[in-house]
Amino acid sequence: MLTPLEKHYNKHKEDERLRHRHGIVEFNVSMKYIHDYLSQFPNKSKVRILDVGAGTGIYTIALKNEGYDVMAVELVQHNIDVMLKKDPSVSVRKGDARDLSFIGDGIYDLTIFFGPLYHLMGDEEKLKALREARRVTKPGGVIMVAYLMNDYSILSYCFAENRMAELRNQGFVDETFHVRSDNDSLYDYVRMDDIERLNREAGLKRLKIFSPEGAADFMRLQLNHMDDVTFKMFIDYQMQRAEAPEVIGAGSHVVDIVIPI
Numbered sequence: 001m002l003t004p005l006e007k008h009y010n011k012h013k014e015d016e017r018l019r020h021r022h023g024i025v026e027f028n029v030s031m032k033y034i035h036d037y038l039s040q041f042p043n044k045s046k047v048r049i050l051d052v053g054a055g056t057g058i059y060t061i062a063l064k065n066e067g068y069d070v071m072a073v074e075l076v077q078h079n080i081d082v083m084l085k086k087d088p089s090v091s092v093r094k095g096d097a098r099d100l101s102f103i104g105d106g107i108y109d110l111t112i113f114f115g116p117l118y119h120l121m122g123d124e125e126k127l128k129a130l131r132e133a134r135r136v137t138k139p140g141g142v143i144m145v146a147y148l149m150n151d152y153s154i155l156s157y158c159f160a161e162n163r164m165a166e167l168r169n170q171g172f173v174d175e176t177f178h179v180r181s182d183n184d185s186l187y188d189y190v191r192m193d194d195i196e197r198l199n200r201e202a203g204l205k206r207l208k209i210f211s212p213e214g215a216a217d218f219m220r221l222q223l224n225h226m227d228d229v230t231f232k233m234f235i236d237y238q239m240q241r242a243e244a245p246e247v248i249g250a251g252s253h254v255v256d257i258v259i260p261i
Helices: 004-011 021-038 058-065 077-086 122-136 150-159 164-169 192-202 220-225 228-241
Strands: 048-052 069-074 091-094 108-113 137-148 204-210 253-260
Touching: 021 058, 021 108, 021 137, 021 220, 021 228, 021 253, 048 058, 048 122, 058 069, 058 077, 069 077, 077 091, 108 122, 122 137, 122 192, 137 150, 150 164, 192 204, 192 253
Parallel strands: 048 069, 048 108, 069 091, 108 137
Antiparallel strands: 137 253, 204 253
């Protein structure tokens, strides 16, 4: 019996998402920050990277092809199958971000969590994953954790679709305009104060936080109509402004760069 999450990713073309222009922005900006951290290591082959919730391997394969030692962990078998079809030599294991017991302590220089916390409901489930990320990362290593932002969901799906009153009445949005998620939901949404609380409780310290796409999700139509020169300038803009509070506030998700403490 497939879980709702597995059914979702069996239908959702995850492998194509980052090939659209808004996804290209996200990928390029995320890779810029990954490379900023990895640039300190002179020998790529000795750098160990763990990509948890690796999806169809977009980041795993890109970093492996650059010469890094990368292991992927993915929950959905369909995504693993797509990843292995693209690169049969990739190192991948089926697993849950909340239980990485098949991995020892302090193994990885960089631990990437770009997907799992989208789907884990509430603090308790997220903390299980964050504590596992902390455990498997080397002292002095870095963890990159992605979160879906509450206000993007409020603006894009509640107000823009004229459903706010309906969703408030049904209890999906509370009186402070925070989306309420439960175990039947596929996605969980957070605010900055939620992320800061999770970091404190998980024993993590922020180095920086950035928006991989900024307003790109809001501007999908406009991005598709830009000429190539303008689109390249948009990527450059996002790379330069990704840490600005006003740009972070415009994004559908953020990546928190943290270290174990």
